[in-house]
Amino acid sequence: MPESQLTRVRDGGKRALADALARIEASSLAPETIDLLDEAYHNAKGHVIGITGPPGVGKSTLIAALIPALRAQGQTVGVIAIDPSSQRSGGALLGDRIRIEGDPADPGVFIRSMAARDRLGGLAAITASAVTLMRAFYDRVIVETVGVGQSETDIASVADSVLLCVQPGSGDSLQYMKAGIAEIPDIAVVTKADLGALAIQTARDLRAALTTTGKATGHAAAWQVPVLTVASGRDEAMIEFIDMLDQHRDHLQSGQLAERRHHQAEAWLVSSLKEAYGREGLTLIGSMKDGLRLGDDQSPFRRLETLSRRLSVQISS
Ligand SMILES: Nc1nc2c(ncn2[C@@H]2O[C@H](COP(=O)(O)OP(=O)(O)OP(=O)(O)O)[C@@H](O)[C@H]2O)c(=O)[nH]1
Ligand SMILES: [Mg+2]
Structure with missing residues (x-):
C-alpha cells in the first residue's frame, strides 16, 4: 500500500500542513496533491x-x-x-x-x-x-x-x-x-x-x-x-x-450535510474545469457519459484528474 499522504501531513504537524497548503496554492493538479486532497475529502x-x-x-x-x-x-x-x-x-x-x-x-x-x-x-x-x-x-x-x-x-x-x-x-x-x-x-x-x-x-x-x-x-x-x-x-x-x-x-x-457538500464539490469541479479548459472544454465533457456528474463516492479532485486525462486524449485524437 502506498504511504498515506494524509498521515504524513498529520504526523508532520503545522509545519507540514503549511507546506501542503503552499503546494496547493502553487498547483492544485500535482499528482501528490491530488492524492492528498482525495484522501482528505474522504476523511x-x-x-x-x-x-x-x-x-x-x-x-x-x-x-x-x-x-x-x-x-x-x-x-x-x-x-x-x-x-x-x-x-x-x-x-x-x-x-x-x-x-x-x-x-x-x-x-x-x-x-x-x-x-x-x-x-x-x-x-x-x-x-x-x-x-x-x-x-x-x-x-x-x-x-x-x-x-x-x-x-x-x-x-x-x-x-x-x-x-x-x-x-x-x-x-x-x-x-x-x-x-x-x-x-x-x-x-x-x-x-x-x-x-x-x-x-x-x-x-x-x-x-x-x-x-x-x-x-x-x-x-x-x-x-x-x-x-x-x-x-x-x-x-x-x-x-x-x-x-x-x-x-x-x-x-x-x-439531513442536508452530505448533500450540501456534494453540491459544493460538484460546483467546484465544474468551475475548475471551466477555468482549465474554457467553455468549449466544458461542453465537450458535458457530452461525455456522466461528464459533469460527480459520483457519491468520488472526490472532485480525483474526478478532475480523470476528466483532464480523458480530455487530453480526446483533444489529441
Ligand atoms: N466596540 C467594539 N469594537 C469592536 C468590536 N469588535 C471589533 N471591534 C473593532 O472594530 C474594528 C475592526 O475589527 P476587525 O475584527 O478587524 O473587523 P473585521 O470585520 O475582521 O475587518 P476586516 O477583516 O478588515 O474586514 C477594530 O478596531 C475592533 O477593535 C466589539 O465587539 N465592540
Ligand atoms: Mg478581519
Missing part, C-alpha cells in the same frame, strides 16, 4: 464555518474570541482568513483591522491567511482545496471573508454554516437582504453589542427582515435563522455562540 471530520460581513464589522475580533472558547472545550480550530487588502480602495478602512493570532506552541490551533490579490475565481478554487484539507484535521474550520459582492456566494460554496456579521446601525445590510441579493445566512450576528441600544435595534430589524425574506423564498421552514448579538471578549456570548453553531451543525447532520 472530513470538521465543521466548516464561513464568517462574512462588511469591512471592519468585527469578524476577526469575533474569531479571536471564539478560538480560546473552543479550545477550552477541547476542540481544535483551523482558520483561513482571506485577506482582501489589495481589493480595497484607500487605506482608511484598514487602519484598525485585527489580525488573528494563535499560539504557535498549541497544535490545536492553526491560522493561515490567503491573499485575494486579483484572482477571485482562482481564490475560491484554492479556498475549497484548503478547506477540504483542513477539515480532515480540525474540529472546526473557520473561513473569514469580507462580504463584498461575489465573496458572499463564494463562502456558501465552501462552508457548512454561513454566518453574516452585521454592524449596529447599518441600514446597508438590511436593504441588501431585503433585496434578496444575498444568500440567506444560516446565522446572523450583530457585532459590537457593547454599543447598546443600537445593536439591539439592529438585531430586531434584522429578525424582521429575515422573516420577510425567508417567507418570500420559502427558506424559513426547517431552520429559523437565529440573530445573535455579540460583544467581543464576553465569554458568555461565546458560549451561546458556540451553542448556536452546534445547533446548526446538528441540524445539517440530520
Whole structure:
C-alpha cells in the first residue's frame, strides 16, 4: 500500500500542513496533491464555518474570541482568513483591522491567511482545496471573508454554516437582504453589542427582515435563522455562540450535510474545469457519459484528474 499522504501531513504537524497548503496554492493538479486532497475529502471530520460581513464589522475580533472558547472545550480550530487588502480602495478602512493570532506552541490551533490579490475565481478554487484539507484535521474550520459582492456566494460554496456579521446601525445590510441579493445566512450576528441600544435595534430589524425574506423564498421552514448579538471578549456570548453553531451543525447532520457538500464539490469541479479548459472544454465533457456528474463516492479532485486525462486524449485524437 502506498504511504498515506494524509498521515504524513498529520504526523508532520503545522509545519507540514503549511507546506501542503503552499503546494496547493502553487498547483492544485500535482499528482501528490491530488492524492492528498482525495484522501482528505474522504476523511472530513470538521465543521466548516464561513464568517462574512462588511469591512471592519468585527469578524476577526469575533474569531479571536471564539478560538480560546473552543479550545477550552477541547476542540481544535483551523482558520483561513482571506485577506482582501489589495481589493480595497484607500487605506482608511484598514487602519484598525485585527489580525488573528494563535499560539504557535498549541497544535490545536492553526491560522493561515490567503491573499485575494486579483484572482477571485482562482481564490475560491484554492479556498475549497484548503478547506477540504483542513477539515480532515480540525474540529472546526473557520473561513473569514469580507462580504463584498461575489465573496458572499463564494463562502456558501465552501462552508457548512454561513454566518453574516452585521454592524449596529447599518441600514446597508438590511436593504441588501431585503433585496434578496444575498444568500440567506444560516446565522446572523450583530457585532459590537457593547454599543447598546443600537445593536439591539439592529438585531430586531434584522429578525424582521429575515422573516420577510425567508417567507418570500420559502427558506424559513426547517431552520429559523437565529440573530445573535455579540460583544467581543464576553465569554458568555461565546458560549451561546458556540451553542448556536452546534445547533446548526446538528441540524445539517440530520439531513442536508452530505448533500450540501456534494453540491459544493460538484460546483467546484465544474468551475475548475471551466477555468482549465474554457467553455468549449466544458461542453465537450458535458457530452461525455456522466461528464459533469460527480459520483457519491468520488472526490472532485480525483474526478478532475480523470476528466483532464480523458480530455487530453480526446483533444489529441
Ligand atoms: N466596540 C467594539 N469594537 C469592536 C468590536 N469588535 C471589533 N471591534 C473593532 O472594530 C474594528 C475592526 O475589527 P476587525 O475584527 O478587524 O473587523 P473585521 O470585520 O475582521 O475587518 P476586516 O477583516 O478588515 O474586514 C477594530 O478596531 C475592533 O477593535 C466589539 O465587539 N465592540
Ligand atoms: Mg478581519
